[in-house]
Amino acid sequence: MLEDNNTALRARLHFFFLNIGHFVDHLLPLVFASVAALALTREWGLSYAQLIPYAIPGVVAFGVGALPAGWLADRWSREKMMVIFFLGIGVSAIATAMATTPVTIALGLFAIGVFGSIYHPVGLAMVIQGRQRTGVPLAINGIFGNLGVACAALFTSLLIEAQGWKAAFVWPGALTLLLGFAYIVFLLTGRRGKAGGEAQKRQDTVKGQSGFTRSHLVRIFLVVFASTALGGLVFQSTTFALPKIVDERMADMAVS
Template sequence: MDGNDRRIVGLAGTAHALVHTYELSVPILVGIWLTQFATTAAELGIVVAVGMALFGIGALPGGVLADRYGSKKLIALCLVGMGGSFLVLSVAPGAAADSIGSLPAISTSPAVIAIAVALVLWGAAASVYHPAGLALISKGVSERGRGFALHGMAGNIGIAAGPLATTIMLAFVPWETVAAVLAVPAFVAAAATLFVDVDESSQDEAGSDEDDTPDSIAEFLDVSAMVVKSAFAFVFVVVMMNGLYYRGVLTFLPELLAGLETFQPIEIAGEPQEPANYVYSGLLAVGIAGQYVGGRLTDYLSPGKGIAYAFGALAVLAVVFLPLASMGAAPLLLVSAVLGFALFIVQPIYQAAVAEYTPEAARGLSYGYTYLGNFGVGALGAGLAGAILTYSNQTVLFLTFALLAGVASAVGVLLIRR
C-alpha cells in the first residue's frame, strides 16, 4: 500500500470503528432499558428497529451524495451527527424521566420515546458512512481486497470495543453518563478527518471527468435501473438476509446469554454486572479475524462461492448454537467464538461482490442500495427477534436465523452457476 492507500484506510477505518462502537453499545443498554422502563422485548425491539432502519434507509441518498460530493466530507458530517445523537441520548431520558411523574413505565412514556428519537438521529447520521467509506476504498485504494479486509477489521474493533467499554463504564457511572462519554471520540475524529489529505479517485478507471451521478429523479431511476439489471439484484437478496440475521442475533444476544445457567451476576464496585456482556464482547472481538479472513478470501474465491460457503456455515451454526451453549461453559465459549468469526467473515465477501457486479460510476449508489438492504430491511430483524422471544421461544428464533442464512447461501449457488 502507498501513502494514499494508508491514509484512506486509516480515515475510513477510524470512522467505521466508531459507527459500530455506537451501534453495538445499544444492545448492552437494551438490558438496562428493559428493567428501568418495565417494557417488553417486543416493544424495545421496535424502538431499536426504527433507529436502525434509518441506518439503512439513509444509505441510499448517502450513496448518491458520495458519488456527487465525495466521501471525506460526508464521513466528517456522519461523525458529528453520531456524536450529537449520543449527547441527545444522554440528556433526553433523564429530562423525560422527570416529567413522567406518576405515569406507569410503559413503552409510550416520554423516556422511551426520547430514546427512540435519539436512536433515529443516530441512524440518520450513521447511514451515510458505509456508502461513503466503501466507495472511497473501492475507488481510491490500489489493493482493494486488502483495503476491505483492514476496513472490516477496524469495524470489528469498534464492534467489540463498544460493548466492552459500555459494560466497564456501567460498573461505575449511570448509563446516561456512559452515553455522553461515548459521544466525545466522534467529535475528535470528525475534526481530524477534515485535515487528512487523500486522493479519493486514484483507482477510478472511469476517469475523473466522467460523472454519471443523477441530477434528477429521472436520472436517479436510470442509474438505479443500470445497477438493478446487473447481477447486483442477487447480491441485494444476500445483504437483506444478512441484515436480518445480523440484527436479530446481536440485538438480544446479551439477554439470551445472561439467561443461561452458565452465567450468574457478579458485583463490581458494589454494582451487579452480567458476565454474559463480556462473553458478548469477546464474541464480537473474534469477528476481527473473521473480517480479515473474509477480505483475503475475496482475492481467491469468486463472490458466489464465498457467499455460498459462508452463509451455509451460518445456517449450520444457527441450528447447533443453543444445544451447544446449554452444555456448559467450554462449549458455550467455543460456539460463541465460531459464531463471531462466521458472522463477520461474510461482510467483506458481499462488499467485494458489490464492487464486482456494479458499474464503477455508480459505486456509491450501489453501496447505498447495499446498506439499505443490510441495515434498512435488516433492522426488521430486531423487531422479528423481539416478537419471537415474546410470543414463542429461543429455538424458533434460531431456526428462523438458519432459514435466512440458507436463502443467502442458495443465492450464492445461483451466482456460481451464472
Template structure:
C-alpha cells in the same frame, strides 16, 4: 500501500470503528432500558429498530451524495452526527425521545458504508488490504462498544445517562481528526478506466432509471443475499446479551453490593473474534472467488444457528467455543459481500449500489430487531435461532446461484 491508500485507510478505519462502537453499545443498554422505562423486549426492540432502520434507509441518499460530492465530507458529517445523537441519548426522558435520538444516530451512521466503501473501491490500489483493515477496525469498534459500555456502567453504578454522555465524546473528537486527513478522491467522478463521468442523479426519474439499470443485472441477486445477511445479523445480535443472562452457564453474578453480567463479556469476546473474521475474509477476497466465500459462510451460519441453544445448555466451555466460531464466521462474510457488490456493479454507480446494499443489510435487516424481540417475548430463543437458520439457507441459495452463474459463463 502508497500515501493515498494509507490516508484512505486512516479515514475509513476511524469512521468504521466508531460506527460499530455505538451500534453495539445499544444491546448493552437494553437491560437497563427495560428496567428504566418499565418496558418489554418488543417495545425496546422497536425503538432500536427505528435507529437501525434509518441506518439502512439513509444509505440510499448517502450513496447518491457520494457519487456527487465525494466521500470525505460525508464521513466527517457521519462522525459529528453520531456524537450529537448520543448526547441526545444521554438526556432522553422516555422511549419516544430515545427513539428520536437513535434516529439521529441511524441517519448519521448510514453515511459510512456507501461513502467509505466507494472510497476504497474507486481510489485504492490495494483494495483487498484496505478492505481487511477497514473490516478489522469495524470489529475493534464492535467489540469495544459493548466492553466499554459494560465497564462504564459498572464504574458509574448503572448511570446509563452519564455513560452515554461519555460515549458521545470520541465521535465528536474524531470528526475533527477526519477533516484534517488529506485524501485524494481524484477518481470520484470517473470510472476506474478513466471513462464516463458518474451519473448525477438530480431527479426521482433519474434515480429510478439508474436503479433500474442496477436491478436489471446480477446485482438483484447480490441484493437478495445481502438482505438475508442483514436479517441474520440483526436478529442474532440485538438481544444476545439479554439471552446470555438467561443461560445457566453465564447467569448474572451478585457480589460486592452489585450485579455483574458475565454475558456482556462473552458478547464482547464474540464480537472481538469478528476482527479475525474480517481480516481473513478481506485477505481472501483477492485470493478466492467471492461466491465461494459467501456460499461456505452462509452454510456455516446455518449450522451454528441450529446448534446455538443446545450447545449453550451443555455448559460454559462449549458455549464459549461456539460463540468464538460464531463471531468469526458472522463477520468473515462481510468483506465477501462488499467485494461482490464491486464485482457486480459498474464503477460509475458504485455509490448508489452500496447505498442499496446497506439499505438491504441495515434497513431491511432492522426488521429483525423488533422481530427478535417479539419472538423472545411471545416464544423462545430456540424458535428464534431456528428461523435464523432458515434465513442463512436462503442467503446461501442466493450465493450458490451467483457461483453457478459464473461457472456457466466460464464454460
C-alpha cells in the same frame, strides 16, 4: 522524495481515519441493545421485548439512508460527507444519552442511524479510491468494523457498571466528535498550497464496459440483495438477542 514521503504518510493517516470510522459506525448503533438489557428494563420498568421496537427506526434509517448519502457524496464531496458522519453520529450519541422516555431515545437512535448510514457508501468508496489492489485494504477496514460489533457490548457494559447507561452513549459520542474535529484539521492541512483551495479532482471514473447484459445484472442484483437481506436479518437478530440472553444466563448463574 520528501513530498512522496509526506503523501504516503497522509494516505496512511486517511486510511486510519476511515478504519476508525468503520469501528464507530458499527459500535454506536449497537450500544442500545446492551443498555436496554442491562439498565433500562429496571430503570424504566419495561421488558426487553417492549424496548427493542424503539430501535427499529434507527436500524431502518441506517440501511435506507445509504442511498441518499451515496448520491450526495458523488455530487458534492466524499470528504465533507465523512465530516458530517463523524460530527453527526457523535452529537446524536450524546443527545441520545439525554433521553428520558422510550420515544426520545428512539429519536436519538434514529439520528444515529441516519448519520451512520453515511459510512458504507462513502467510506468504503474512499478506502478503494485510487487503488489498483483493493482486497487487503477492504479486509483491514472490515476487521475494524467487526471489532466495533465485538466491542459494543463489552464497552457498554463496562461504562454502565462504572458511570451508568448514559455514559455508554456520552463517552463514545464525545470521542467520535474529537475524531471528527481531528479529521477536519487533517483535511484542511492537506489543502494548503492548492490554488483556490479546491479539492483534488477524482480520477476514479469507470472505463470500458462490464460485458454483462441487463438480464445478468438484474439476476446478480437479486442474488446479492437476497443474500445480504437474509444475512442482515440474522446478524441484527443475533446482536440484539445476545445481550438479553447473556444477562439472563448470568442472573441464573448468580442465583444457583
